[in-house]
Amino acid sequence: MRAIEFQKYGGPEVLKVVQAEPPSPGPGQVTIDAAYVGVNFADLKARAEGYRVDSLPFRPGLEVSGRIRAVGHGVEGLRPGQEAVALVNSGAYAEVVVADTTTVFPLPEGLDLRTAAALPTVLPTAHALLHEVGRLRAGESVLVHGAAGGIGTVAGQLARAAGAGAVYGVVSSTAKAGHALQHGYDEVFTADTFSDDIRRVTQGKGVDLVLDPVGGDTLRRGLDALAVFGRLVSFGNAGGAEPWQVGQPELYAQGRSVAGFSILALAQSAPEALRSLTERAFRTVIDGTVALPITAEFPLSHAAEAHRLMGGRTSTGKLLLRTTD
Ligand SMILES: NC(=O)c1ccc[n+]([C@@H]2O[C@H](COP(=O)([O-])OP(=O)(O)OC[C@H]3O[C@@H](n4cnc5c(N)ncnc54)[C@H](OP(=O)(O)O)[C@@H]3O)[C@@H](O)[C@H]2O)c1
Known part of the structure; x- marks a missing residue:
């Protein structure tokens, strides 16, 4: 072979x-x-x-x-x-x-x-980021980095289907924005200006949930873009920066949370949880919620x-x- x-x-x-x-x-x-x-x-x-x-x-x-x-x-x-x-x-x-x-x-x-x-990778991952880990509630706002890629394309649609109040995406170039806008996103920003853009469109309030596959400075700026009681889910290190660390100074004052997710680690540590997550996620494609x-x-x-x-x-x-x- x-x-x-x-x-x-x-x-x-x-x-x-x-x-x-x-x-x-x-x-x-x-x-x-x-x-x-x-x-x-x-x-x-x-x-x-x-x-x-x-x-x-x-x-x-x-x-x-x-x-x-x-x-x-x-x-x-x-x-x-x-x-x-x-x-x-x-x-x-x-x-x-x-x-x-x-x-x-x-x-x-x-x-x-x-x-x-x-x-098998992007669909359950996007589902977990928004729901099982990110605990998105109807009416909340979401910011997704890499919005036009595999995870991003699915996450925009799932967030919209869950009744998110606003779904914001970040891409590296404006050429990708059209794809994201067709897959659940209300507005799409470029990586260089996203934190200012979020401040502007939320009138300084920030977003409830950030999904971050990039790490480094992008993760730091994502934390700053969170609303009071906001959550950030880290799920990758595309930027190649040193592993992040977050502590009391970044979290206490605004009641923020940081969580993480890896589908491959979950497959090793809790295969039954991965199976039921994957079956839930597959249903969203079968029923036409997500393409x-x-x-x-x-x-x-x-x-x-x-x-x-x-x-x-x-x-x-x-x-x-x-x-x-
Ligand atoms: N934790 C998990 O379980 C899990 C599972 C699947 C995927 N992931 C992560 O999710 C991300 C998307 O994965 P995918 O397979 O669906 O790929 P993809 O999004 O289809 O393509 C790669 C993505 O990475 C972004 N990117 C590439 N180089 C980058 C850099 N130097 N800095 C920042 N962003 C960069 C690109 O977005 P822009 O060019 O628009 O910035 C693009 O959206 C990856 O970081 C991947 O490692 C994590």
Whole structure:
């Protein structure tokens, strides 16, 4: 089978097509003949700087859809030939992917394999950021960074569906604003001016909930943009800054909270919680509350092009790889 791996960290060009033996499932695992593979920003971070890479060579990829090829010892409720979608810890950039059954889902009725491959990371994550962690209430205002990307496209629609009073987005360039405005956002600002913009549109009051995948100075400015009793959820470090620390001075006076979320860490620590979160989140696509447009699709062997597109910060919505040429 073919897979995509890198032997050293670097630009998209380090992604190479390799021939490998198809894996066999261990106990509690299945293998999946992949049809589509989702591209995530975390894949770029792995390739460029070793984020979540234990050793080299490394095969990136966190989500896959396809047909179950084989089931390992002790697996119940899944069978070869069944269509499924899975979140995996790594290794989805391949024609055959191994997945722990705790994060394998029979293809939900009403979804096709292409649509489903785009969902396992961003959809439950956006749901958790707004609801399980961010505890959004109807009428509250939300600010989402990376508003035109995978998470951002879903978060805008989910926030609107939850009855948010205002949904604000932040993007790196005005060219992406139109995409965000079509996916639930009331207003979209650019990263350089967002804190002034929030002050202006909220008449100095601030927003109730900030979703921050960037970290560093952006996280600090996001905290300053919070209203009294506001919450900030950190879920990434796209800016590459040192890990953040927040203490009494930033929190006490205004009753602010800071929380965090990682879907991959949740998959390890509380797989049952992840399963029910994912099932709740899938329902929002099945019932038409949320649509995640796939704006570009590449053959698996052209994974580097997908990385170039996302790394160039011009992509919107979701990027996919397909295993057919
Ligand atoms: N914690 C979790 O469970 C979890 C799960 C999935 C994703 N994430 C995080 O959520 C974010 C979006 O992920 P995605 O896969 O949906 O990707 P994406 O949004 O489709 O594309 C990458 C995003 O990163 C932003 N970006 C790129 N370089 C940046 C930089 N140097 N500083 C600030 N922003 C930068 C881009 O926004 P602009 O160009 O508009 O700034 C773009 O929206 C990523 O940070 C990812 O790590 C976290």
